[in-house]
Amino acid sequence: MTTCDYCDQDAVYHDVQIKNGVHKTQNLCKQHATEAGFLLDSADLSIVLNIGESDLPSKSTAVACSDCGMTIAQYKEKSLLGCPTCYETFKNKLKHIIAEVQDNHLQHIGRAPSSEGVDVNRHLEVLRLLKKLDKAVNQEEYEQAATLRDQIRELHDGGELHEN
Amino acid sequence: MAASYMKIDPIKNCPFNRDDSPFGDVVLSSRARLARNLDGFPFVHRSSSSDCKEVSSLIKQICDHQPDDATLEWVNLDELDAQSTELFVERHLVSSDLANATHPRAIAVGPELSRSVMVNEEDHIRIQSIRPGLQLDEARKDVEALDIRIEEVIAYAFDEQLGFLTACPTNVGTGARFSVMLHLPALRIIKDLQRVRNACEGMSLAIRGYQGEGSKAIADLYQVSNQVTLGYTEEQLCSIIANDFLPPVIEWEREARKSVASNQYSKLEDQTHRSFGLLKSARMIKLHEAMQCLGNIRLGICLGLIDSIEIKTINKLFIEIHPAHLRHLYGIDTPDAEICSLRSDLLREKLTE
Ligand SMILES: [Zn+2]
Ligand SMILES: [Zn+2]
Numbered sequence: 001m002t003t004c005d006y007c008d009q010d011a012v013y014h015d016v017q018i019k020n021g022v023h024k025t026q027n028l029c030k031q032h033a034t035e036a037g038f039l040l041d042s043a044d045l046s047i048v049l050n051i052g053e054s055d056l057p058s059k060s061t062a063v064a065c066s067d068c069g070m071t072i073a074q075y076k077e078k079s080l081l082g083c084p085t086c087y088e089t090f091k092n093k094l095k096h097i098i099a100e101v102q103d104n105h106l107q108h109i110g111r112a113p114s115s116e117g118v119d120v121n122r123h124l125e126v127l128r129l130l131k132k133l134d135k136a137v138n139q140e141e142y143e144q145a146a147t148l149r150d151q152i153r154e155l156h157d158g159g160e161l162h163e164n
Numbered sequence: 165m166a167a168s169y170m171k172i173d174p175i176k177n178c179p180f181n182r183d184d185s186p187f188g189d190v191v192l193s194s195r196a197r198l199a200r201n202l203d204g205f206p207f208v209h210r211s212s213s214s215d216c217k218e219v220s221s222l223i224k225q226i227c228d229h230q231p232d233d234a235t236l237e238w239v240n241l242d243e244l245d246a247q248s249t250e251l252f253v254e255r256h257l258v259s260s261d262l263a264n265a266t267h268p269r270a271i272a273v274g275p276e277l278s279r280s281v282m283v284n285e286e287d288h289i290r291i292q293s294i295r296p297g298l299q300l301d302e303a304r305k306d307v308e309a310l311d312i313r314i315e316e317v318i319a320y321a322f323d324e325q326l327g328f329l330t331a332c333p334t335n336v337g338t339g340a341r342f343s344v345m346l347h348l349p350a351l352r353i354i355k356d357l358q359r360v361r362n363a364c365e366g367m368s369l370a371i372r373g374y375q376g377e378g379s380k381a382i383a384d385l386y387q388v389s390n391q392v393t394l395g396y397t398e399e400q401l402c403s404i405i406a407n408d409f410l411p412p413v414i415e416w417e418r419e420a421r422k423s424v425a426s427n428q429y430s431k432l433e434d435q436t437h438r439s440f441g442l443l444k445s446a447r448m449i450k451l452h453e454a455m456q457c458l459g460n461i462r463l464g465i466c467l468g469l470i471d472s473i474e475i476k477t478i479n480k481l482f483i484e485i486h487p488a489h490l491r492h493l494y495g496i497d498t499p500d501a502e503i504c505s506l507r508s509d510l511l512r513e514k515l516t517e
Contacts, residue, residue, distance in 0.1 A: 068206045080286070083206040084321035084329045087336075094333060098326070098394065101334045103368055105395025108327025110338035111308070113320050120324055128397060 002072065002093075004029035014096045027076075065089040126155050175493065179278040180479040185297030188475060189466045190414045192345040192385065192482075193296055195256075196303035196402075198311055199330045199339035200289040201321040207331035208267070208284050216268040216284050223283050225317040227272055234309070236272040236281065247496050250488035257292070259285060279306055281314070286331050287339075289314065296479070300342055300406045304398055307340075327394060337394030342402050344410065345374070349384040349463040350420035353428070360386070360413055367409055368392045374455075382452060383459030383482070425467050436464030443511045448504040454485050454511060461515075473515060481514060 002011045009029030028036060064071050070082030072090055081087065087094060099106060109127045112120050129152045136145040179193070201207060202219055211219070220240075227238045241249055241258070252258035255277055262269060262285045269284035282290040291314070293306035321329040327337040335341070351357050364371045374385040388409065390401050424432055439457035443449070462478045464470045483489060490506045491498050498506060 068210055070210065078209065079333075080209050080331045081207060081333070082210045084201060084203060084323075087323060087326060087329055098333050098336065101391075102337065102394040103392045105337070105392065107325055108323075108337045108394055110327060110340070110397045111311075112324075112327075113315050113322055114312075115315065115319060116322060116324075123324065 002027045002076075004032055006032045014093070014100070063089065122155060126152055129155070175484065175489070177276045178480055178483065179276050179294050179296050180476050180483070181276075182296055183476070184299075185476070187298040187410075187414055188296065190346060190348070190417045191298040191410070192347055192479060193294055194298055194300040194303050195292065195294045195343045195345075196300065196307045197293075197341045197343075198289075198291040198307045198328075199287040199335045199341075200291065200311070200314070200328055201330060202288050203319045203321045205288065208286060208288060209331065211267070211284075213267060219288050220268055220270050220283050222318050223272075223281070223289060223314065224270070226281070226314055231313075234274065234279075234313075236274055236279075238272050239270060241269045241271060242266070247488055247491055251492060254483060254486040254488050256294070258282060261285070279310065281310060287335070296476075298344065298406065298410065300344065300402045301399075304340075304342065304402050308398070334391075335393050338396070338398050338401065340393055340398050340401055341389050342405055343387050343389035344405060346386045346388060346413070346417075347384055347459065347462060348386055348413075348417050349459055350424050351417050352384050353424050354420050356416065356420060359416060363409060363413060364388060367404055369405065369409060383455040383462075385459065385482075421463070421467055432464070432467070433469060435460050436467075436469045440464070440470060440515070443508075444515050446508045446511070449508045449511065450504055451485060451487075451507070454507060455482065458482060458485075477514060481511065485510060 002014070003009065004011045005027050007029060009031065011027035012030050013026070013028040013033035065082055065086045066089065067085035068082035070086055070089075072093055075081055075086070075090070081090075095106065107127060109124055109131060112124055114121075129148050133145055133148040133152065136142075136148060202222065205211065205215055205219055208216065224238055227236050230236065241252075241262070249258065249263045252271065253260050253263050257273065257277060257280050258271060262282065267284060269282075271283065272281040274280065278295065279293045280291075282292065291307045291310045293303040293310075295303045295306075323329055328339040330336050330339055348357065348360065351360060361371060363369075368391045369388050370391045372387045372389075373381045374383065374387070388405065390404065393401070396404075439460035443454065443457050443461070458478050458481055461470060461473065462475060465473055465475055465478065484493070485507050487500075487503050490503055490510065493510065494506045
């Protein structure tokens, strides 16, 4: 478990900020986070507590990436991960960091390598359309929303047929 | 290897030689960049020298079968002399971090030095395209074409949820960074730059100076780029800059120029011709001062106060007055002490013809 930047307590607040291209990582305990004016509402806290819980067994031996040997402490030194597998190894911790630097986005909807195959590319297309649908509904463009819904249904049905 | 690089003349081969420069009065250039990594290799900062070499030789395959319309020249940076490497840095093709590193690294460059693939930078691969004026979508298509070409020879590190996996989580997802270089002298004069900064903040865009990360504004040039790389398509990220952010900003700068031209004409006239005169008579000039004067002249050209000089001449001079470019023109062994006088020679030559 990461400790607070200002004391030895376990950190419950994790933040990476980029100002003028320089990364600034912050880890604060509950007390110091509250003092710094970061409001930890109950929802945040429960996520944070979950992470704490899952980290407990490994407290004695710091988790290292099975592929490259990187630990989360080493990550914090440079804000760079060690290898692609690190994303899996530190999934829970990175979720917070990624949400913070990526405006709370956690799902890719852009291009995928063609080597990923039709299923992945179709899945991403459904996600793209869902996002558009969300926007259309919010802006009360119901005609466009209906078209999008049909497109999604078609892709979805096509997919199931394909899988059977 | 240095000899092979010299096949490309950085002065003759410049994207600013081209005449297509949409919204060129305000937008100097557009750039697209994709960050990619190879599956099954540690990221560069944790790679051994032999890992780096292997990654490099895998990517080099893209130069083996060259399509006629998009040839790339391969240059090993660790075998290149410091002067030539510095040329790449001044063209924003290589970061100074990569230039000063010692591990095996390379760059594959297209003929105009407008498209490039950097190998073993922060990520294994950084694909880049620079175009004059507002051509962000075209730049995006350039890098996507290169991306597809690379994808044919190697397997990328990709995750269905997080997209392309990058060394730093700030690039994860699309791995795409789109940016525009803006010239905003009039907004500075009427003290309204904060409006641009606010617009950036509202759209999660970063605003920086000419030299990129952490740099101050020189010659009223600003770089604006997306901060978020995950949760949007590449087209959407481009569109936020090109269709949401830029139209009002271009309008504000143009309005500000009109207002400066009508309300502060004498001041503008003085600033333009003072800068023009200075560059035409100076016998030694420092980079920063020359850049600022060029910026002032550029504004004067846009407002019709000078018609003997083309905007693209100024755009090119912004690059050519840097030390490595001057050494390329006047001799590789030029001592530092003579750079200022060579710079003024070049400026006098280009501005008085
Ligand atoms: Zn604390
Ligand atoms: Zn790893």
